[in-house]
Amino acid sequence: MQSVLGDKKAILILLGPALLVYTLVKLVPVFWSLGLTFYTGNPLSGFDFVGLDNFSRFAEDPQARSALWFTLKYAFVLSAGQIVLGYALALLYVFVLRRASTFVRTVVFFPTVLPTVAVALLFNSLFATGQRDGPVNSGLESVGLSAVDWFSTGTGTFVVAIVMELWRSMGFYAVLLYAGLVDIPEETLESARLEGATGWRLVRHVVLPLSLPVLLSSVIFSVNNTLKVFDTLLALNNGGPGGETTPLTLYMYRTVFNYADYGYGSTIAFVLTVMCLLVTLMVFRSARRDITRA
Amino acid sequence: MATLTEAPARAAHARTPAPRRRAGRTLRKLPVRILVGLLVVVELYPLVWLVLGSFKTQDEFFSKPTWALPEGFNFDNYTEAWSGGGLGRNVLNSVLVTVPSLAFMILLGVAAAFALEVMVWKGRGTVLLAFVAGIMIPGQMILVPLFTVYFQAGLTNTLWPLIITYTVMGLPLTVFLMAAYLRAIPREIFESAAVDGAGMLRSFFRIAVPMMRNAIVTIALVEFFSVWNDLLIALTFTTRDELATVQVGLLQFSDEYGSTQYGPLFAAISINVLGILVLYLFLNRQIMAGLAAGSVKG
Numbered sequence: 001m002q003s004v005l006g007d008k009k010a011i012l013i014l015l016g017p018a019l020l021v022y023t024l025v026k027l028v029p030v031f032w033s034l035g036l037t038f039y040t041g042n043p044l045s046g047f048d049f050v051g052l053d054n055f056s057r058f059a060e061d062p063q064a065r066s067a068l069w070f071t072l073k074y075a076f077v078l079s080a081g082q083i084v085l086g087y088a089l090a091l092l093y094v095f096v097l098r099r100a101s102t103f104v105r106t107v108v109f110f111p112t113v114l115p116t117v118a119v120a121l122l123f124n125s126l127f128a129t130g131q132r133d134g135p136v137n138s139g140l141e142s143v144g145l146s147a148v149d150w151f152s153t154g155t156g157t158f159v160v161a162i163v164m165e166l167w168r169s170m171g172f173y174a175v176l177l178y179a180g181l182v183d184i185p186e187e188t189l190e191s192a193r194l195e196g197a198t199g200w201r202l203v204r205h206v207v208l209p210l211s212l213p214v215l216l217s218s219v220i221f222s223v224n225n226t227l228k229v230f231d232t233l234l235a236l237n238n239g240g241p242g243g244e245t246t247p248l249t250l251y252m253y254r255t256v257f258n259y260a261d262y263g264y265g266s267t268i269a270f271v272l273t274v275m276c277l278l279v280t281l282m283v284f285r286s287a288r289r290d291i292t293r294a
Numbered sequence: 295m296a297t298l299t300e301a302p303a304r305a306a307h308a309r310t311p312a313p314r315r316r317a318g319r320t321l322r323k324l325p326v327r328i329l330v331g332l333l334v335v336v337e338l339y340p341l342v343w344l345v346l347g348s349f350k351t352q353d354e355f356f357s358k359p360t361w362a363l364p365e366g367f368n369f370d371n372y373t374e375a376w377s378g379g380g381l382g383r384n385v386l387n388s389v390l391v392t393v394p395s396l397a398f399m400i401l402l403g404v405a406a407a408f409a410l411e412v413m414v415w416k417g418r419g420t421v422l423l424a425f426v427a428g429i430m431i432p433g434q435m436i437l438v439p440l441f442t443v444y445f446q447a448g449l450t451n452t453l454w455p456l457i458i459t460y461t462v463m464g465l466p467l468t469v470f471l472m473a474a475y476l477r478a479i480p481r482e483i484f485e486s487a488a489v490d491g492a493g494m495l496r497s498f499f500r501i502a503v504p505m506m507r508n509a510i511v512t513i514a515l516v517e518f519f520s521v522w523n524d525l526l527i528a529l530t531f532t533t534r535d536e537l538a539t540v541q542v543g544l545l546q547f548s549d550e551y552g553s554t555q556y557g558p559l560f561a562a563i564s565i566n567v568l569g570i571l572v573l574y575l576f577l578n579r580q581i582m583a584g585l586a587a588g589s590v591k592g
Contacts, residue, residue, distance in 0.1 A: 002494065004412045004488040004494060005412070005413055005484070005485070005488060006413060006415050007493065007494050008411070008415075010413065010493065010494035010495050011409050011413055011415055011494075012496075013405075013495060014405040014406065014408055014409040014498060015406050015410065015421070017402055017405075018403060018406035018465060018469070019401035019406065019421065019463065019575060020460055021402065021458070021465075022424075022425065022428070022462055022465050024461075025426070025436070025440065025458060025459065025462040026436060026462050026465075027428075028439070029436035029438075029440055030435055030436060030440035032438075032439035033435050033436065033438055033439055036438060036439070038414050038540070043442055043445075043446075073432050073546045076360050076560070082450070089333075092326075092329075092330075096326055097330070099324075104333065104334065105582075106578050106582070107337055107338065108333065108334075108337050109578070110574055110578075110584055111337065111341075112585065113570055113573075113574060113581060113585075114566070114567055114570055115473060115522070115523040115540070115544070115566055115570070116523060116524075116525065116541075116564040117525055117541045117545050118541075118544060118563045118567060121544065121547075121559065121563055122340060122344050122563055123340075125344075125347070125556070125560075128339055131356050131357055132356055132360075132556070133359075133360050134423075135339075135360050137360065138359060138360045146555050167337070171337070172585065172586075174587060175585075176512075179586055210297055218589075221589050228433075228434075230430055230525065231525035231526065231541070234525070234545070235525070235545055238421070249432075249434055252434050253434075253437075253526075253530075256437070256438055256441075257530070262438050265438060266467045267432075268438070269434040269435045269438070270435070272432055272434055272435075273430075273431060273432055275413070276431075277430055277432055281430075
């Protein structure tokens, strides 16, 4: 029997194709990219070995610094928003709406599956100004405030991007965290209630500590995703105005495909990978149990 | 559950007359109802506004207030977006990319997960780890070498770069989740099949695959959204307009007309949203559960 379960030919047939394409299309390119960080140039102009110059260039490049700073700011603000709103919604589903929450849950989740490009173009119109005022500026004007030209400043674009992503993803984080809250045994909550813990105190002292693991893995998942933001900012305002809302991903893309510097582009990609790696290592440490159980 | 939790509250208010109590409850629930109503409006109004806009003429966009209803329901914008704006071509390309990508990804991923989880051999842990590690690596890290190779192999004039890249980028999560599902199936099933003389290939196709049908649907849905909604890979490897997928086409939509024609643009976005909505109406339970389970994906 063990020889059947260890049948070499079957292993080769089942695993071989996947392992082959995975190695060729993922593993090899990763090491290739790693190697490119020591070079500058592109296939047409040829490559020059520059050692660690790309990294010192990254440290001094004002555009790279601003992209790195923007990426961190975006990831921090958006992740905080996603978790806070998602958790508030999850609490609403579990403790207030209870079984009636299915409809609300389904509606609020829906934008999660919409294409980012479509959502970004929609929000570009929602916040439009001038001749073609969108609902947001029309609303501001109708309550006596003046319209804001959101997309002419980096801050304005940043605000719209955050609002858009929260609109899109809070339903997802709500469902993720909801799954964690539903797992809290009813008896635990009941005995806490009998001891007089209600409302905010129940959440603060009983629910929050018990949902900490799923909360933690959501935080790390969220940071990990928001660090890689690309299409939102590209489709919303083309990374502008003047590159003010250009994250690392977009800066890397432009370095490679507009300025044809494959080596420096790979260096930016490497910095991004290291950032994601640090976060993801934490995901696996905290979330392994939850996910394999699903 | 409801009766249990309401018991203390009821005892406390036992002396209040019944009608007043009911009125009080309705009043107390009012803020929550308003909040929930507001939430639903905030989520849905932008989409309703979008679809209404898709019926407006260019003139209406500039001369009427933004929340005005369209003057009529004509579908000119839709035909303009579909054929004039090339959205029809884009949708076809997206289908031609998504279907084979999902098929390859699932076939390769499920088979690999079976070999790694059910079968017994030395080094399987290491190989599984190598696959799972791929979840951590952002697409940017493989973009440059792949572009170089696809370009030199003359593949950039076809949809193959997209199909190959999506297949491989989806493999880590597919292998990871499928291995987790297989772990939940009792090993005795495969062992007794082996005792009965079934080879492992037979066990895989006749026992494992039918048992994993739900898991396969789940992973297919999760990966469908990540392939269909992707912009990065599609933008990098489609060098010609005829090869553009839906997301690339949409991104370039406003440029095509010089000064934007808002009606067709809104119609194009609407087509995207409504297409996904139809899928969501039928499969929302599986989609929500699947995306939550697949949230290790990076």
